[in-house]
Amino acid sequence: MEIVILAVVIAVVVLGAISGLVVSGRKKKQLPPSPPAAPVTPSAPVTPSVTAPPAEPQVGEEAEAPSDESRRTIEDTPLPVAEAPEAEAPVAEPAAPPAPEIEVPEPTAGRLVRLRARLSRSQNSLGKGLLTLLSREHLDEDTWEEIEETLLTADVGVAPTQELVERLRERVKVLGTRTPADLRTLLREELLALIGTDTDRSVHTANGVGNGGDEIPGVVMVVGVNGTGKTTTTGKLARVLVADGKSVVLGAADTFRAAAADQLQTWGERVGARTVRGPEGGDPASIAFDAVKEGIAESADVVLIDTAGRLHTKTGLMDELGKVKRVVEKHGPLGEVLLVLDATTGQNGLVQARVFAEVVDITGVVLTKLDGTAKGGIIVAVQRELGVPVKLVGLGEGADDLAPFEPEAFVDALIGD
Numbered sequence: 001m002e003i004v005i006l007a008v009v010i011a012v013v014v015l016g017a018i019s020g021l022v023v024s025g026r027k028k029k030q031l032p033p034s035p036p037a038a039p040v041t042p043s044a045p046v047t048p049s050v051t052a053p054p055a056e057p058q059v060g061e062e063a064e065a066p067s068d069e070s071r072r073t074i075e076d077t078p079l080p081v082a083e084a085p086e087a088e089a090p091v092a093e094p095a096a097p098p099a100p101e102i103e104v105p106e107p108t109a110g111r112l113v114r115l116r117a118r119l120s121r122s123q124n125s126l127g128k129g130l131l132t133l134l135s136r137e138h139l140d141e142d143t144w145e146e147i148e149e150t151l152l153t154a155d156v157g158v159a160p161t162q163e164l165v166e167r168l169r170e171r172v173k174v175l176g177t178r179t180p181a182d183l184r185t186l187l188r189e190e191l192l193a194l195i196g197t198d199t200d201r202s203v204h205t206a207n208g209v210g211n212g213g214d215e216i217p218g219v220v221m222v223v224g225v226n227g228t229g230k231t232t233t234t235g236k237l238a239r240v241l242v243a244d245g246k247s248v249v250l251g252a253a254d255t256f257r258a259a260a261a262d263q264l265q266t267w268g269e270r271v272g273a274r275t276v277r278g279p280e281g282g283d284p285a286s287i288a289f290d291a292v293k294e295g296i297a298e299s300a301d302v303v304l305i306d307t308a309g310r311l312h313t314k315t316g317l318m319d320e321l322g323k324v325k326r327v328v329e330k331h332g333p334l335g336e337v338l339l340v341l342d343a344t345t346g347q348n349g350l351v352q353a354r355v356f357a358e359v360v361d362i363t364g365v366v367l368t369k370l371d372g373t374a375k376g377g378i379i380v381a382v383q384r385e386l387g388v389p390v391k392l393v394g395l396g397e398g399a400d401d402l403a404p405f406e407p408e409a410f411v412d413a414l415i416g417d
């Protein structure tokens, strides 16, 4: 009985507790509502008096004196001593949209002379080495062999080396006494004769006559194995032309190398030249065609077309470059086909030159990276190999390190003044 009474008591207590909880929970839910929020009207106009900054004083209008409150705030704020303006701070101009900065490239005249130090540094062993050997008291067979070796090491090539040694032997014999000045003059003359001084080394960028009879821009196609500095050279050449006052359109037809078009466009933007480009892996010929079309539309002076130089198979290369050339010639004649060769690759470069010459008619050579090799003799060898002149030389990675090739300045850098 007692147990039954105890159970009833516990049940009553538990029931009481549960009902209390429920009541308190309901109470929480029945909290008095907060005052109604202002209706949100997104389209309602923002009240100018609240959000707009104070209007600027107009001319002839007295500027409103700052309130005591704001004056106190400003005066109480300690100024950083170093930055305290001495005079009244100028009113900031409204920020202009950032215009792409167009560079003014260095003038091309005399660039090789400016870059001579680099040439003489890299070609020291050729020019100075020859002079030292020729100045020996006894010009015996060993010395002549050393002279020959020096020329071969500098990549002058076998036949030109033999010719030069022959000429030097003859002239030294005739000379009798050999003063350093005599030897210098003699060597200078013979090296210049080997390189050639009466060749036209200008890059042909003059306007042509289009197939429709209208004037069209000069078109230059830049070819060469990837890695030789082809795209860099195209960009530098654009600068050379801009420096000479010409307007340029670039055609990014090297669609094989992913970054080539971006690289070229960056070069172009620096001098304000537009770049025509297509999708990665797209058809190089159609880009080349569009680039010339753009050049005609813009009445540009020159269109430079960068191409891909995959030496996977000669047929592949021939197909690609041949097509680019044919398609460009639908507009009109090509002014120039420049072959870019890396001077540091020596004999390998000559092999490349031979292959390209079979595929397209090369009209000029650009020898890059001449700053990083003592093998300047490649100039002689490649001209002999192709029968076309070296027109430009690359002497560094700087934007204006491409120079028109001037034989006199080159030889003077080799043997010193």
Ligand code: GDP
Residues within 6 Å of the ligand: 224, 225, 226, 227, 228, 229, 230, 231, 232, 233, 257, 260, 368, 369, 370, 371, 372, 393, 394, 395, 396, 397, 401
């Ligand atoms: P591409 O694949 O033939 O188009 O080669 P790039 O134009 O990309 O050049 C390959 C590398 O050669 C880059 O790092 C260039 O900066 C560098 N280069 C190009 N010309 C010269 C030059 O005359 N001297 C030196 N030192 N580097 C060069």
